[in-house]
Amino acid sequence: MLKTFSRLMKGITKISLRVFPFSFPDPADVPLPTTPSQTRSPTIPLGLSNLNLDTLPSAPTHLQEAILSTSFVTLSWKPPENKGPDSDEIIAYSVYWKEKGKERERVMNTTNTEATIQLLKPNTVYEFQVLAYNRYGPGKAATLLVTSKQEVRVPSPPQNAQAIARSSTSILIKYEAPKEPNGQIKFYKIIYYEVGANKEADINVESPTYVLKGLKQFREYSFRVEAHNENGAGLSTEEFVARTLPAPPSAPPSNFTLETTSSTSIIVRWEPPPIDEQNGIIVGYKIRYKKKGQRRGDTAPTAGNRKFYALTGLEKGTEYSVRIAALTVEGTGPSTEWQSAVTYKDDLDESQVPGKPARIRTQAEANSIMVRWSPPSEESKILVRGYILTYGRGIPDVLQVNLDAQQRIYTIKDLQPSSQYIIKVKAFNNMGEGQPIYAIEKTSEESATELATPMMPPVGLKTIVLSSQTIVLTWTDSTLSRAQRITDNRYYTVRYAPVYNNRKFKYINSTDLNAHIDDLKPNTQYEFSVKVTKNLRKSTWSMSVVNTTQEAAPGGVPRDLTPATVDSNPLSVTLSWQPPQRPNGQLTGYLIFYTTDSHQEDRDWVVHNVDGDKLSATIKDLTPDTTYFFKMQARNNKGYGPMSPTVVYRTSKGGNKKVNQGGKEETVPTNMMIIIIACVVGVSFCIIVVVVAIVICKRREYRNKRSSGNYMSPAKGKTTKAPTPKDVKPPDLWIHHDHVEMKNLDKSDTRDPSAPPPPAQRNPECSKGEEMPPGMDIEKRRNSFVGDSSYLSPASDERYPRSIIRPKPMMIPVDPTQPISREFPNGHLQGAESPQSQVAVRPVYPRTQYNTQYSTPPRVHAGDVTQPSSSGYHFIQPFHFLFCFIFLSDTCT
Known part of the structure; x- marks a missing residue:
């Protein structure tokens, strides 16, 4: 087997083989052979087996049937998405088609994105494949199955149709039944016309023979026969002609004249009878002449192709009467009227020149x-x-x-x-x-009227727009059968032109009921009409149909691109242009490219967009004393047009200044800088004001909470001596710490612990700091305690509501000789009797718990505080300096 294979491979220079593993299965499991599905792959020429398939285009997209009929189909598609490396141009397309299940395949090449395939069979499934070609070769194929339309089941043409002349006015027509009647034949229609006449006639008969009478003599008639069943008219036979038998002429010769040429001769002139009256071929003429007054005369025969004859041997100075008749093989026709002529008495002289004609x-x-x-x-x-x-x-x-x-x-x-x-x-x-x-x-003016023609023009014109350059035109021929199958040598002429004044028509011929019209202009309205020609007969032009081709990308560049200086702003330039000559659609905009380096790629240029209805644009904020390069392109809904030629423009020096309304020059960047600085300062000022307001509000809220929880109102009926300025002045804790904090803290207070603290004097001027209650430091420490659940709990706020009147901070006079120490009972503090001055008393936590949850860094103390007794705690009261902000009210904050 290997030897046989090697012999088969001889003569092949290069072949690519692919080996697959194979094992012989059990014969019982071998399935019946099936026909594999065939797909077309790129055909690689011999010697290019190493070609990279990535360089070939992909399959065309959107392959579909645009028009489908019983005998043709028009396919349309779009270019491949992948055209190859660097988006190579598609050179051509190949369309392969065959009947499904058949091996015979046909191919048609085209450079368009549509193709019309003719001569298809009705009600047949066809396989179509379309491949795209680039410079490397064919790509993958797009496939499509199309079933042609079913033909109407009408009778086939009658067989052996012929016509036989029976007489000069009748012809026998006979024929046989159709080979495929496709039902019961109801009747036959004989359609006939005189060759060269201006209309057709028809007659319905039921028998296979018919004698047509009342025809003209020796005339040629054309016949065709079609059978009719319940589905309508079938295909007609090819035209066959017959001529009626000849007959004697029915009219005498025309333009009959006599002329005397000498004393013994007379010239007879005539024209043949009218063509409709000849009734056959004129084989000769019979001339009878006689002397005037005689009953008998002589006859002079002549050939049928002559138009004059000389009667010689006549007598001088004698009057003769002459008439003439035409002859056919069937007999002699009528003669003309008698005409007379007199011979000269003497012969004419030639010794001098003749005179001028009489008239x-x-x-x-x-x-x-x-x-x-x-x-x-x-x-x-x-x-x-x-x-x-x-x-x-x-x-x-x-x-x-x-x-x-x-x-x-x-x-x-x-x-x-x-x-x-x-x-x-x-x-x-x-x-x-x-x-x-x-x-x-x-001479007269040329008449534009056309002669009447016997055939009816096509009807039902329809146009199908396939692309920006292609339109398919279809129509119906009313002189054909219902199946619209052409069996004779007729053809159609399509006339089309753009719809505008002074249009120039173009013409194409078609032998089918459709025409594929290419090379049209994009986005242009065209007018189409059709006429039919059969032998020497023609129809008039059909009614016109109008349609517009699709849009395409602009085919021209914007014209007359011109830069101009703006007087009020030397840093701006105004560009003006004219639209492209071939916009190929409604322009949606323009793209203006400009740069200072003309060697840059287009993607690196600055792009300025302009609406499609404008023909000028202003480019601003250019650099002074700089050369700029400008070019532009138009765009529409289908894409972008080509780039226009580049124009050069140079801005003037000192272009950073412009003239204001007062006539003075001002620097544009300086104004912009002032505006920017003013904006920054304004925004910063607003931010600072907001931050200060937030801080003030927070501090006010903080002081309100502190004052409402620790200030106590003075007892009723008790007054204290106002502190002197000497007493108000706080000592320096660092200098007098041995007198303040290092003293024995266990020494009990001389006053009764249960007695309320002395009332604080209020300074209405708020110019000096007020005395602060001893519990202020306690409140400060408690507020810094994170673990105080009673402080954070909303329930405590409800239990001890704050006073409506905010107590003002006070400054307590301190005796430098005595330790500032205070003992508070472990319980609720008694406040003023007034309900408005009630102060909520918070529970006191153990010392150990206080030190554990104190999260902030330890404060500076002037000594250690000893553990107080169970009755209360002793706290050191540091001095505070209060600053009062005076508002519209008298409240110090």
């Missing part, structure tokens, strides 16, 4: 002029060999035509409409040219 008449059309003239007077008896006709615009001798002596009429063709021509005619013989006769004629 000239002209008849003008848009592009031609018909000229008629008469020969020179017969009295001159001068032989005429021929005529010379010349004509031209403004002058008569531009073009020349030589005519024979028997011709009296000529049509000048290929002229310009609405132009004046000068025409000159003169006779000549062997002696020379005679005198001319002139005529002036102006």
Whole structure:
């Protein structure tokens, strides 16, 4: 097996193999073979197996069917999200399709993001795959399954249809039943028209043969037959033609004239009968002539392609009567009326030039002029060999035509409409040219009316916008069957142009009922119309349909970008511009890029946004005496346009000054600095005021709590001597500490402990510190005690409400010879009798508990305090200096 494999590999220069582990299973467990799902992967050319797949684009996105019919489908998609390294450009797309389950695959390449696939089968499932190509190769494929629409089950065309001429006015049409009737055939419709006529006719029959009568003689008719069942009209047969049999002409020759040329000859001229009256091919003419007054005459036959004949051997000076009739294979048609001519008595002279023609008449059309003239007077008896006709615009001798002596009429063709021509005619013989006769004629204006056409124009035009450059146009042909299948050689012409004045139409042809129109302008409204052409017949243009292409990114740059100096501010520049010539949509804005270094990348430039409805902008706060570079681009809903050319602008020197309304110059940065400093000072002042207010409020709250819990009102009926200034002055604790704190603290107070303290004198001026009660230091120490539950408990506040009147702080006179010591009972202190001066008394905790929970650093004491007795504690009262802030009230704080 390996040898066979190696022989198969000969001749292959490079191959990439992938080996997978495989084990032979139990034959009973082997499943039936299935067809694997096929997915298209990038095709790597031979020799590029090491190519990095990351360089290839990803699969196109949003692959979908835009238009679906029984025989075609239009696919649309969007470019891949990953286009490769550095966002490479997508070069092209490949569209692969095949019937599901079939092996035959077809491909179509395109550079657009849509494609129309024709010639599909009705009600068939197709597999479509779309790949994108970049410079490295094809990427992954996007797949889509599409089922074409089911065709209406109508009969197939009748078979073996033919037409046989029975007579000059009847034709036999016969045919056979359709191969696929798809139901019961109800009737057949025979559609016919005269070739070159302006309308069709039809007749319904039930039998497979029919004799069509009342036709014109020797006319060609075109026929087609279609079968009808319960679903409607089926496909029609291809057109087949037949001509009725010939018949004798029904009209005589036209323009019949006689001309005497000598004493023995007369020239007979004529035109064939009208084409509708010929009834066959004209095989000849029969000319009968006789002398005037005779009953019998002679006959001169001539060929069917001749238009004049010379009767010779006549008698001189004799009058002859002549008439003519046309002949076909079926017989002779009617003759013209008799006309007479007289031969000359003598032969004409050629010894001198002929005279000028007797008269000239002209008849003008848009592009031609018909000229008629008469020969020179017969009295001159001068032989005429021929005529010379010349004509031209403004002058008569531009073009020349030589005519024979028997011709009296000529049509000048290929002229310009609405132009004046000068025409000159003169006779000549062997002696020379005679005198001319002139005529002036102006051609008419060109008519824009079209001839009536036999076919009906397409109807039901619809447009589907696929992108900013592509629109698909579909329509319906009312002359086709319900299945709308084209079986003849008809084609359609699509006319389209942008909707604006003086538009120029473009044309494309299509052999199907749709057209894929590319290379349109983005965001442009187009008008479309269609007409059908079949052989020599054409329809008029259909009713127009209008649609607008999608928007695209701007295709042009903003024009005329111009910088200008602002007089009131040299540090500003005003830029003005014009919108792009190809905005490709509604502009939503502009981006102005500016910098002082033109070599920077675009992302490093300063960007200024401007609304799309503005055409100018002012850039402020530039640097004086600096060169700036400006460029810009437009944007809309689809993206950004290209960048405009860069313009250069240099600011002036001393641009930091500007002129105020008073005409004086002021420095802009100085004003800004003053404003900033003023703002900072104001904010700082406000912060300081707020902080001071908070501190004052906190201290006031603190003093209120302290005074309400420790001050006691003096007892009624007792007064104390006011302290002298000597007594009020507190001692220096550090100098007199041996007299104050180091004395025996166990010495009992001379006063009764139960007696209330002396009342404090109140100074209404609040200029000096008041005496402080001895319990103040106790309150201060208690307030610093964190573990006092009674202080923190709200219940204690309810039990001992504070006094409404705030007691003022007092200063207690201190005797420097006695220790300032006080003994308080272990219980509630008695306050003033007045209910307003009640002071709440807090319980006293043991010393050990006090020292344990005192959290602040120890205060400076002038000595150790001994443990008091169970009846109370002894505390050292330090001196305090109180500062009074005088407010509107007399209360000291």
